[in-house]
Amino acid sequence: MEYNESDCCGNGCVNCILNVKPKATVKLNETGKANVLSNYRYYRLLSKKEHIWDVSDILELHFKSKESENDCTLTLTPGDHVMMRVEFISKQQADETTEHKYHLRPYSPYWWNSLKLEFKILVKLTPQGYMSQYIERLQERDEVEFRGFSGLYEHRADCEGKTYQMIISQGVAIAPTLAIIEEILNNEDDMTRIVHVACFQRVRHIYFRNKLKDLNQYWNYKCFIYLSQQLCESNECKQMGHCVDGCLNFRKQLTYKESIYPYRLTVQSLKQIESKTMENKNYNRIAVIAGGSEFQKFYKKILINEDLGFVKNNVYLL
Numbered sequence: 001m002e003y004n005e006s007d008c009c010g011n012g013c014v015n016c017i018l019n020v021k022p023k024a025t026v027k028l029n030e031t032g033k034a035n036v037l038s039n040y041r042y043y044r045l046l047s048k049k050e051h052i053w054d055v056s057d058i059l060e061l062h063f064k065s066k067e068s069e070n071d072c073t074l075t076l077t078p079g080d081h082v083m084m085r086v087e088f089i090s091k092q093q094a095d096e097t098t099e100h101k102y103h104l105r106p107y108s109p110y111w112w113n114s115l116k117l118e119f120k121i122l123v124k125l126t127p128q129g130y131m132s133q134y135i136e137r138l139q140e141r142d143e144v145e146f147r148g149f150s151g152l153y154e155h156r157a158d159c160e161g162k163t164y165q166m167i168i169s170q171g172v173a174i175a176p177t178l179a180i181i182e183e184i185l186n187n188e189d190d191m192t193r194i195v196h197v198a199c200f201q202r203v204r205h206i207y208f209r210n211k212l213k214d215l216n217q218y219w220n221y222k223c224f225i226y227l228s229q230q231l232c233e234s235n236e237c238k239q240m241g242h243c244v245d246g247c248l249n250f251r252k253q254l255t256y257k258e259s260i261y262p263y264r265l266t267v268q269s270l271k272q273i274e275s276k277t278m279e280n281k282n283y284n285r286i287a288v289i290a291g292g293s294e295f296q297k298f299y300k301k302i303l304i305n306e307d308l309g310f311v312k313n314n315v316y317l318l
């Protein structure tokens, strides 16, 4: 995919679309059809719904390309993003001329169907945010422009079981990591061990909770959930600033076999996870971090500097 200046959203993303070269090993489209995501095209909104009942600011949006399924495919690799583009007209006060400009924001598909040219994104509406307000107004059948873009991460299947892949995600940024996890788990020959550390605010805000429970049934996947703002009314918890591990108000919201902790993810937590899940110290360690840029940089530094065995070149920021 080729990019130019007008593809940059200007938000200072850790992997700016302009700095990421197309992956060398992107699989060629065997059908010979064009990739609909290779430049901006219109997609129709098929559905828009709340991801969690009664949480109105987290929406699932399902889009379908307007192009013909006979001529195109929709090609993405897990961990890739799409750029949403909305045109607006800017009026120059000096000479009253008008100029066509665009608002651009990246989003990360967690599901797609290449043949049907469809994809889904999970969006957290930001108060007063430009695109959030635009998305709030969107109605089914409305048309929106998107194009695709890749990050630096690319998975290589491991048939020998030597790879330990830690995935750390923050809130809605769990979306692109799900596509990565499913690609690995759906490949029976891939013996990569995945340790998924998912951070959310509260139990109520654990996105894809049922899916995470299902994934936990795989021998090579284990999920640990950390909640940064879980706090009940009890005095003991209020004093701590978060629910304590044994808090019954917190415990009664958990189900069997869920590893959920009512506090922030710390260096200590990561060391405990490592000792629980790393049976063999000689694993090749890869880490993928998805979230806001401060979150990504913070945990990258910890993984590299805190004796957890990760090296800079094997830590990917989505």
Ligand SMILES: Cc1cc2nc3c(=O)[nH]c(=O)nc-3n(C[C@H](O)[C@H](O)[C@H](O)COP(=O)(O)OP(=O)(O)OC[C@H]3O[C@@H](n4cnc5c(N)ncnc54)[C@H](O)[C@@H]3O)c2cc1C
Residues within 6 Å of the ligand: 011, 013, 014, 081, 105, 106, 107, 108, 109, 121, 122, 123, 124, 125, 126, 127, 128, 129, 130, 131, 132, 133, 172, 173, 175, 318
């Ligand atoms: C690679 C990548 C993938 C992403 N994937 C997803 C995803 O899958 N799902 C998702 O929900 N998000 C995702 N994001 C974030 C997304 O791109 C947007 O940044 C997000 O939706 C907010 O955009 P917005 O236009 O609504 O807010 P913006 O208009 O960009 O505003 C952001 C914040 O700034 C504040 N603000 C805006 N204008 C002003 C002002 N004049 N003064 C003071 N404060 C102001 C707003 O109140 C808001 O809190 C991703 C980001 C990246 C970099």
